[in-house]
Amino acid sequence: MTLDTLKTYLDPLLQGASWTLALFAASSLLSAALGLLVCFCRMSSLAPVRAIAKAYIDVIRGTPLLVQLFFLYYGLPELGVVIPGFAAGVLGLVLNFGAYLAELFRSGIQSVDNGQFEASRALGMTRLQRMRVIVMPQALRTIFPALANYALVLVKDTSLVAVISVYELMRAGQMLAGATFRSLLVYSLVGAIYFVMCSVLSTVFRRAEKWLSIPGYWSGAPDHNPAAKI
Amino acid sequence: MNPIISIRGVSKWYGESQVLDGIDLDVLPDEKLILCGPSGSGKSTTIRLVNALEDYQKGEIVVDGVKLDNSPLSIRRVRADVGMVFQHFNLFPHLNALANCTVALRLVKKMTAKDANALAMHYLERVKLGAHAHKHPGQLSGGQKQRVAIARSLCMKPKIVLFDEPTSALDPEMVKEVLDTMLQLASDGMTMICVTHEMGFAREAGDRIVFMDHGRIVESGEPRRFFSAPESARAREFLGQILS
Numbered sequence A: 001m002t003l004d005t006l007k008t009y010l011d012p013l014l015q016g017a018s019w020t021l022a023l024f025a026a027s028s029l030l031s032a033a034l035g036l037l038v039c040f041c042r043m044s045s046l047a048p049v050r051a052i053a054k055a056y057i058d059v060i061r062g063t064p065l066l067v068q069l070f071f072l073y074y075g076l077p078e079l080g081v082v083i084p085g086f087a088a089g090v091l092g093l094v095l096n097f098g099a100y101l102a103e104l105f106r107s108g109i110q111s112v113d114n115g116q117f118e119a120s121r122a123l124g125m126t127r128l129q130r131m132r133v134i135v136m137p138q139a140l141r142t143i144f145p146a147l148a149n150y151a152l153v154l155v156k157d158t159s160l161v162a163v164i165s166v167y168e169l170m171r172a173g174q175m176l177a178g179a180t181f182r183s184l185l186v187y188s189l190v191g192a193i194y195f196v197m198c199s200v201l202s203t204v205f206r207r208a209e210k211w212l213s214i215p216g217y218w219s220g221a222p223d224h225n226p227a228a229k230i
Numbered sequence B: 001m002n003p004i005i006s007i008r009g010v011s012k013w014y015g016e017s018q019v020l021d022g023i024d025l026d027v028l029p030d031e032k033l034i035l036c037g038p039s040g041s042g043k044s045t046t047i048r049l050v051n052a053l054e055d056y057q058k059g060e061i062v063v064d065g066v067k068l069d070n071s072p073l074s075i076r077r078v079r080a081d082v083g084m085v086f087q088h089f090n091l092f093p094h095l096n097a098l099a100n101c102t103v104a105l106r107l108v109k110k111m112t113a114k115d116a117n118a119l120a121m122h123y124l125e126r127v128k129l130g131a132h133a134h135k136h137p138g139q140l141s142g143g144q145k146q147r148v149a150i151a152r153s154l155c156m157k158p159k160i161v162l163f164d165e166p167t168s169a170l171d172p173e174m175v176k177e178v179l180d181t182m183l184q185l186a187s188d189g190m191t192m193i194c195v196t197h198e199m200g201f202a203r204e205a206g207d208r209i210v211f212m213d214h215g216r217i218v219e220s221g222e223p224r225r226f227f228s229a230p231e232s233a234r235a236r237e238f239l240g241q242i243l244s
Helices: A003-042 A047-061 A065-079 A085-111 A114-122 A127-164 A169-180 A183-212 B043-050 B072-081 B097-107 B113-126 B142-155 B172-187 B199-205 B223-228 B233-243
Strands: B005-014 B017-027 B032-036 B058-063 B082-085 B160-164 B191-195 B208-213 B216-221
Touching: A003 A047, A003 A085, A003 A127, A003 A169, A003 A183, A047 A085, A065 A085, A065 A127, A085 A127, A114 A127, A114 B082, A127 A169, A127 A183, A127 B097, A169 A183, B005 B043, B017 B043, B017 B058, B017 B216, B032 B043, B032 B199, B043 B058, B043 B160, B043 B191, B072 B082, B082 B142, B097 B113, B097 B142, B113 B142, B142 B160, B142 B172, B172 B191, B172 B199, B191 B199, B199 B223, B208 B223, B208 B233, B216 B223, B216 B233
Parallel strands: B032 B191, B032 B208, B082 B160, B160 B191
Antiparallel strands: B005 B017, B005 B058, B208 B216
């Protein structure tokens, strides 16, 4: 196989990959925002607000993403709600990851020592200031490795929206394989492109984790390795 | 002289269990009050009431003319006047020593970065940590952390500073540096309430010692006399335990 033939296969796939990146960008940002909102609802002092957040989390986590996507794209039109493919894909991913991120954020916030809340209260900070400046910066550092996991899962789960005819990397692969009958080659290339995207993303997260590390705290230095203490 | 803190008939319950039972306590301006007693006696709860870290069900607390009635306004006004130093320091681990001191100056007092830094450096130097201003809490020893915590509370220019067992979590060799800082603060005329079992400090700095047990004030008096001749059997028993 010559480089030229490889290029004829890669071009449509890379075009699909650019849509995968768009899906990832939109749904990662929106699901983080939704997750934060649901997390605060889940920890609200108002029981009905908590109940709604819990119900939402339970429904989303209790059903497959594939079913949720089918529901949004094929189910809702029966009720007169028609959502275009890309929007339905983003909505499905956001609703799904928002629920998981809400619980992740909650675990991070609850891991912050109670003394931090007390010290910032004693200094006269408002609730919002305590959250923004004292609690969240610590919570986010704690959950950062898990956050990287979810980001990588999200990159790969964008491939599921191919089933609701959204054009992205997986869909581009299916179309190309269908037209050329060279499934082995095409899906190898598709897999390789996902792998490259994930590798770049995990490098970014590793760098960011290092950058966010606090001097004197666990930062990857061997003498601070908590695992060594077990 | 009018008391700066007035606690009148205060009782507090956690669900069914009563933790404070009719506490009456006045603290005068510039007074150094020592609170002691066995674990679970309510001494920490009592000082935590003074800056509204705990609420109470019965009685009345007035701090510097502000009645604490659980309203956000009263809590805010009281916290502006009352600093607090905790047993476990509670420094913000993601901020360096300087930023630990300036964060509330910036957010609560709305000071500019320049003014806040200058003020924070002034207090960090007073606790002899000017050279460590850019270190994070994880890079400081226990004694240094507690001195940063003291500087952090002083930055807010409080009229009263509460100390909740400030040396209990420290290694023995670091207790002195923290107590020296507290003695210096006492000699500067700060109103202080200290929950502590450091008897040397209580003798030297304390104007009055209050002994609590089971949510009640059992006895109070001048520290020297309390340590040499406690009136109540409960206090004698307690002193026997901590001195042995």
